[in-house]
Structures are given as C-alpha cells and as structure tokens.
Amino acid sequence: MAKKKPARAWTRKGDIRSAKRPEPDKALADIADYVTAYYINSDAAYETARHCLMDTLACGFQALAYPACTRLLGPVVPGATLPGGARVPGTAYELEPVQAAFNIGTLVRWLDFNDTWLAAEWGHPSDNLGAILAVADYLSRRRTAEGDEPLKARDLLTAMIKAHEIQGVLALENSFNRVGLDHVLLVRVASTAVATHMFGGSREQIVNAISNAWIDGGALRTYRHAPNAGSRKSWAAGDATSRAVRLALISLTGEMGYPSALSAKTWGFYDVLFKGKPFSFPQGYGSYVMENVLFKISYPAEFHAQTAVEAAMALHDSVRERIDDIREVIIETQEPGVRIIDKTGPLANPADRDHCIQYMVAVPLIFGRLTAENYEDAIAADPRIDTLRAKMTVKENSAFTRDYYDAGKRYIGNALQVFFADGSSTERVAVDFPIGHRKRRAEGIPVLVKKFEASIAGKLKDRQCTALMEVFADQERLEAMPVHELMAMLVTPA
Secondary structure (H helix, E strand, O other), rough: OOOOOOOOOOOOOOOOOOOOOOOOOHHHHHHHHHHOOOOOOHHHHHHHHHHHHHHHHHHHHHHOOOOOHHOOOOOOOOOOOOOOOOOOOOOOOOEEEHHHHHHHHHHHHHHOOOOOEOOOOOOHHHHHHHHHHHHHHHHHHHHOOOOOOOOEEEHHHHHHHHHHHHHHHOOOOHOOHHHHOOHHHHHHHHHHHHHHHHOOOOOHHHHHHHHHHHHHOOOOHHHOOOOOOOOOOHHHHHHHHHHHHHHHHHHHOOOOOOOOOOOOOOOOHHHHHHOOOOOOOOOOOHHHHHHHHOOOOOOOOOHHHHHHHHHHHHHHHOOOOOOHEEEEEEEEEEEHHHHHHHOOOOOHHHHHHHHHHHHHHHHHHOOOOOOOHHHOOHHHHOOOHHHOOOEEEEEEEEHHHHHHOOOOOOOEEEEEEEEEOOEOOOOOOEEOOOOOOHHHHHHHHHHHHHHHHHHHHHOOOOHHHOOOHHHHHOOOHHHHEHHHHHHHHHOOOO
C-alpha cells in the first residue's frame, strides 16, 4: 500500500512564508496618527497634566531620601556625563537622554506614590515622564544653543496627555497581567511613540519605533508578586522609558520597522504573548485618561488598597488601645485587589510590604499613619504588625469589582471592619473611591499641592521652592515657560 503524503503544514492561501510586507497593523498606525495629528482641546486635560507634573516631581524628590534608589542614579558608567544634556531633578547630573530617562523614571516610581490607571490592565501613566522630561530638556537646551525656539512647558504637557492616553486606552480592555506580562510594557510603547515625535520623527518612523517596542516583548510580573516581590518593580519603569528613548533614536537613523509586529502569524505579539487574541479598543484616543487619572495623594500604597488605608485611618482611634484584643479584621476589596495584594507569610523587603493589603491596613490601624518609611525594616520589625496581619481575612466584594470596571465610575472600593475577642466590633467603614479620584478633585488638589511643597522643601534652596510654587500656581505662566528653564529650577548645583 502506498504511503500517504504528510498533510501540508501550510496552504497557498494565507501562506505564512510569504515575504510580502503588509501594511502596518492598525494598532500601530492609530497610535502614530494620534501622536502626529490629534489636537488636544481640553482645558481639563491641561490643568490635570499640570497637577500631574507637580505630583510626579514630588514623588521623585521624596525618593531622593532612599539610598537604595539613589545608588542607581547617575551615568551608566562613572564619568559618562553629558554637559548640556538632560538633567535629573533633585540632582546635579547631566546625562544623555537614554540614561537620563532611566534616572527620572526610577525616581518617579521608586515609592509607588505616583498616579495610577486601573482597568483590565493597571499601571502608572506618569511613568512616561522618565522619557518625556529627559527628551524635552535635552531638546530644549540643544535648540537654545543652536539659536532655535526652545520647547515650552505646553509641549511637555501635551506629550504627557498623549502618553497617558496611549497607555490608558491600551489598558482598558487588554489584560497583560493575565498572561504574566508587566504593565511597564505599555510605558515603553507610549513613551516610544511620544519620544519619537518629540525628536521630530515622521509618522513612518513612529510606526517603526513602536513596532520595535512591541517586538521587545514584555517583562515578567514575577518581581511584583510573592515569592519574588522585589525592588525591580521600582526601577522597571525607568528601564522601560530608557528603552523607549533608545528605540526612538534608533528609528530616527532610518532603521526599519516591522509592520505586522503584532499580527504576524506564529511570530507576532498576539500569537506569541497574547494567546492569539488581538487587542480590543472600546474607544479611540483623545484626552480621556489624563482627565480621569487617579492620584495617590495621601498614602504611598498600591492603588487597589488606597481606600482600605483610608478606612483603616478612620478606624484607628477606635482600635489603637485595643490592638491586642482584636480577634479578626475583615477586608472587602475588588477582585484585582484579591489577586494582586492579598498576601500572607513573611514579607522580605519594602517592595514586598507595599504590595500587601494586610500590611497596608495593619500599619494605620496600629500607628495612625502610612508613610514610605513605614515599609522599611525598622517599622516592619514591630511584632504587632504580623500578629495583626495573621488575623485578617480578605474577600472579594462583587459590587466593588463591578464599580471598578464600570467606565463611568472607575471606583476602587474597600471596606473594613474590626472584631474583638469580647464579641464587640467597630462599624463597617466603606470607601468607594479615594481622595485621588476625579470625583474628589476639589478635595484632593490642595492636598496634592501640599505634597509637592513638602517634597521639594529641604531638597532645593528656599528661593527655588518659592519660585516653583509660584510657577506651578499659574497655568498660563507654566505653559509659556521654556522647558530647560523649568528644569533648571529643579536641579541642585554640582
């Protein structure tokens, strides 16, 4: 009997071996079109971007107090500085923009205190300022030296709005965490698009650059979760923005891109890393994300626990004299909160602790505060914290989950109730959305301004602090200021 011929692994129709280059994937083209052609016409977006810039800088200045952060700063090798290059706020470093982006991005993210976006994917859109500030300062200084018009802070805010939008819209219905990839992938994509445009790249060069950003794949989330939670989560965004600036510069040399980087059969991002599923986009790009971004104003805590911390602070006076009498603490949270920060057992380092909802509730219940210092070993050694953690039960509240995903709400609810050994209990305290939510802007912005003022005090000279507060208090004045002049106000002398 004749042997059967083996079945073809491919057919002429849709032959995956065809060398014909397709048109760019729509997801790539849409980002490039948005970055190059979309006009931002939203006063609310620009006003929020101003406050976002203040808040992000505040986070960076606070991080300067932590040697674990500052030892990562500076040139990639000793002596590799660039006079006239991009400056790093709070320092005297002048670096080429790739390494400056790493420095700024690391400062911004170190304390887990900058803004947040929560949807199918999570993330921190102001991470993109690592790339945006570095490129803007470098370009503004270079243009001025060459006798050209410098970049204005209005340009900086526009870049922020667009980077926020790209990262946030990609996150609305596409969950990278569910396939094990970290959200800094979206920082790299958004920063690459915006940085390439800032450098003067064409639409084609932007497509080429972001195709390479997707081809880079994604970092594994394992450094954010037990048993491997660690400090890489604090410099991962710096790494992403640094890579973005590098990819932008590569594209500007005329280096080619990869038009079906996402959709290519077998070898593209969708098939390799997204279980064959193309991205879903419920809306186009505009200014929605910046207008609705969530600020971490009061507490440096993973955002799914922000309202849990507020609830714990509300209960502190009721429990502080009865900590040893507590029998159980019930924490109700959203499904992502259960999945990400419900953590038992020993916590090895500050990065482990600021991603543990039980720790973030225990500290304010006991001490009536939650600051960045409270994640350090000295506080964590207090035996009452782990004793109280062991008495906590974390469970999903389906209403909190539903409101979390509701595009019209974007709530991040938590509820807390403490039960004592004698059978008594506190009231159940529920907080639907934190002070950083858009619905609490009037309450939150004055606190944000104080956060900025307190963060720069002692890090810069008094006259610098006064001048910065005056500039940031005036939208028109800030927008008209050349970027390199603004950055000069943020650095310390060599």
